[in-house]
Amino acid sequence: MGNCDFVDLAAWAKTKSLRLSWVSTNSIVGLTNRSNRLRGSVGSRQLEINGVKTWLSSPITSRNGLLYITTLDMRTLLDPILVPVRNKPGQRVRVIALDPGHGGRDPGFKVGKEQEKVLTLLWARRLKARLEQAGFEVILTRARDVYIGLDDRVAAAWRARADLFISLHYNAASEGSAAVKGVETYCLTPAGAPSTNVQPEQQGSTAKLPGNTQDTHNILLAYHVQKSMVTRMRVEDRGVRRARFVVLRNTDMPAILVEGGFLSTPDEARRIADPTQRDLLAKAVVEGVLAYKRLVERR
Ligand SMILES: [Zn+2]
Numbered sequence: 136m137g138n139c140d141f142v143d144l145a146a147w148a149k150t151k152s153l154r155l156s157w158v159s160t161n162s163i164v165g166l167t168n169r170s171n172r173l174r175g176s177v178g179s180r181q182l183e184i185n186g187v188k189t190w191l192s193s194p195i196t197s198r199n200g201l202l203y204i205t206t207l208d209m210r211t212l213l214d215p216i217l218v219p220v221r222n223k224p225g226q227r228v229r230v231i232a233l234d235p236g237h238g239g240r241d242p243g244f245k246v247g248k249e250q251e252k253v254l255t256l257l258w259a260r261r262l263k264a265r266l267e268q269a270g271f272e273v274i275l276t277r278a279r280d281v282y283i284g285l286d287d288r289v290a291a292a293w294r295a296r297a298d299l300f301i302s303l304h305y306n307a308a309s310e311g312s313a314a315v316k317g318v319e320t321y322c323l324t325p326a327g328a329p330s331t332n333v334q335p336e337q338q339g340s341t342a343k344l345p346g347n348t349q350d351t352h353n354i355l356l357a358y359h360v361q362k363s364m365v366t367r368m369r370v371e372d373r374g375v376r377r378a379r380f381v382v383l384r385n386t387d388m389p390a391i392l393v394e395g396g397f398l399s400t401p402d403e404a405r406r407i408a409d410p411t412q413r414d415l416l417a418k419a420v421v422e423g424v425l426a427y428k429r430l431v432e433r434r
Pocket residue numbers: 236237243244251304305
């Protein structure tokens with residue numbers, strides 16, 4: 136364990152005025168200060184930040200009675216959320232590119248009569264209206280049922296000089312897992328780190344990608360959108376996750392991919408198809424974006 140790669144959790148906590156305490160002896164650890172409450176477990180990559188599930192790149196480890204997290208997790212998860220970066224003066228969050236997943240010959244997940252491509256477009260339209268009400272300018276990478284390549288979606292955001300890129304998807308679990316449900320928000324995996332859902336032997340290159348220039352903004356946006364969805368709606372929190380999805384790799388503006396629920400789970404499929412619930416989901420995403428905007432534009 137090289138000193139340069141790991142940080143003493145207690146020492147780091149002190150710099151943030153966080154009080155470290157054991158919630159259960161030698162396994163669950165809590166970190167609290169006036170405005171934040173974190174909870175993690177030794178040996179686990181899951182870390183709850185203010186009630187929102189997040190994933191560390193490496194588990195919290197214990198050695199000689201001390202707890203450690205990686206420098207990478209401190210730099211790309213904890214610090215950006217607890218001490219958000221500020222944009223340069225005048226750099227506003229104004230134009231948002233919404234990317235309804237799939238389309239045309241690519242239906243995405245198909246469960247019964249529902250097709251992901253149809254539902255992501257309905258969600259995007261509702262979200263566009265809600266974002267415009269909140270004062271944002273919005274472009275859609277597709278406004279109808281048409282196939283658009285992943286690189287072209289990113290290019291559309293560039294052309295519009297979008298300040299944020301938000302890709303919208305719905306999930307489905309493999310057969311026999313009809314109980315899997317909840318919402319999750321992805322942002323690009325930091326360079327050198329493993330993605331959340333990928334087995335170690337399947338990890339490809341972990342080299343730095345263009346989207347990694349936005350690491351601190353990516354995680355802040357993902358966290359606030361996820362937090363808003365799980366606090367404003369009755370949905371299960373599947374957490375802020377990391378992936379090297381094509382639409383997150385080359386986006387040079389802060390970018391996230393939101394999975395709005397599981398089509399494979401009947402009660403969630405009903406929620407996803409319900410226009411009132413769709414509007415609630417759109418409102419929750421808008422509130423998350425506004426929370427992010429307030430933080431990065433604060434002076
Ligand atoms: Zn999808």
